[in-house]
Amino acid sequence: MHFLEIKDFSKAQLRGILDSAVKRKNSRSGLAKGERDSDLPLKGKIVALVFERPSTRTRFSFEVGIRQLGGEVFTSSGGEMQLGRGETVADTARVLSRYVDAVMIRSKKRETLDEFASAATIPVINGLTNMTHPCQVVTDVMTLEENKGHLDKQHVAWVGDGNNVCASWIEAVGVLGGSLKVGCPLLLKPQKEFLDWADKHKAAVSVMTSPEEAVSDTDCVITDAWVSMHDEDVENRHNLLRAYQVNEALMKHAKKDALFMHCLPAHRNEEVTDAIMDGPHSVVFDEAENRIHAQKAILLSCFGKV
Ligand code: CP
Numbered sequence: 288m289h290f291l292e293i294k295d296f297s298k299a300q301l302r303g304i305l306d307s308a309v310k311r312k313n314s315r316s317g318l319a320k321g322e323r324d325s326d327l328p329l330k331g332k333i334v335a336l337v338f339e340r341p342s343t344r345t346r347f348s349f350e351v352g353i354r355q356l357g358g359e360v361f362t363s364s365g366g367e368m369q370l371g372r373g374e375t376v377a378d379t380a381r382v383l384s385r386y387v388d389a390v391m392i393r394s395k396k397r398e399t400l401d402e403f404a405s406a407a408t409i410p411v412i413n414g415l416t417n418m419t420h421p422c423q424v425v426t427d428v429m430t431l432e433e434n435k436g437h438l439d440k441q442h443v444a445w446v447g448d449g450n451n452v453c454a455s456w457i458e459a460v461g462v463l464g465g466s467l468k469v470g471c472p473l474l475l476k477p478q479k480e481f482l483d484w485a486d487k488h489k490a491a492v493s494v495m496t497s498p499e500e501a502v503s504d505t506d507c508v509i510t511d512a513w514v515s516m517h518d519e520d521v522e523n524r525h526n527l528l529r530a531y532q533v534n535e536a537l538m539k540h541a542k543k544d545a546l547f548m549h550c551l552p553a554h555r556n557e558e559v560t561d562a563i564m565d566g567p568h569s570v571v572f573d574e575a576e577n578r579i580h581a582q583k584a585i586l587l588s589c590f591g592k593v
Contacts, residue, residue, distance in 0.1 A: 448512075457477060469492065
């Protein structure tokens with residue numbers, strides 16, 4: 288079974304993945320990072336990681352997680368494969384399906400992921416596209432819930448660019464419940480298809496231009512870089528987003544015990560100040576660690592083991 292978008296899953300399926308992630312995290316208490324999980328659920332399996340874009344967290348958290356599950360892993364950039372010289376995405380998927388048991392792909396465009404998944408005969412995992420970042424948001428939900436309880440009781444604020452991570456957050460709220468206020472410039476609001484999906488599924492998602500209104504009375508404030516890997520209009524984005532910086536003044540509008548999350552990498556003192564990144568609201572490094580636990584559960588769901 289592929290893991291392509293959060294909206295492809297039912298609430299029960301996502302809850303199964305989240306519960307498995309928490310269980311696996313807890314069961315590793317006291318174990319060295321390199322020690323395997325005792326049940327070795329991916330023994331005999333090989334997973335390929337393919338990156339058309341740079342990565343720190345996604346790459347290393349998948350590599351570590353797969354090893355902990357007892358599997359084998361190798362990583363390649365799209366540029367060093369024949370994919371970079373014109374071999375079709377579909378043919379690449381057919382060939383890798385003969386070599387490995389699953390592929391995680393980070394692609395420049397969503398169409399590449401979809402073409403790869405359509406031709407593959409093994410599970411394919413979305414490791415980020417220009418449109419969504421579902422592995423990140425499963426991790427974010429896990430991190431929020433380990434501090435605050437189930438998402439369906441939480442009010443979340445997204446501040447800044449209505450980007451690919453924001454789109455997966457819209458889907459998470461639509462499937463799992465809770466509410467999401469997106470505070471963003473009109474020109475950088477989430478893409479229509481995600482807002483239409485939210486409307487259709489009666490998700491409690493609202494979009495506003497005021498960052499203060501978005502953050503007001505929320506349990507968790509999230510932001511992301513002003514310029515994502517696929518963006519080119521750097522100066523314009525900085526001008527549009529300057530008023531959306533998450534700083535101490537803005538966090539005061541959230542609940543007193545609100546969390547601050549960021550998928551990283553952060554551009555300190557652009558979208559978020561040092562005081563917030565390193566302050567009492569921040570759980571950004573727990574969030575980064577949880578990439579390992581969440582993705583282990585995602586992998587196991589792909590193999591029908593969740
Ligand atoms: N958050 C995230 O996906 O980080 P990387 O780009 O480093 O993988």
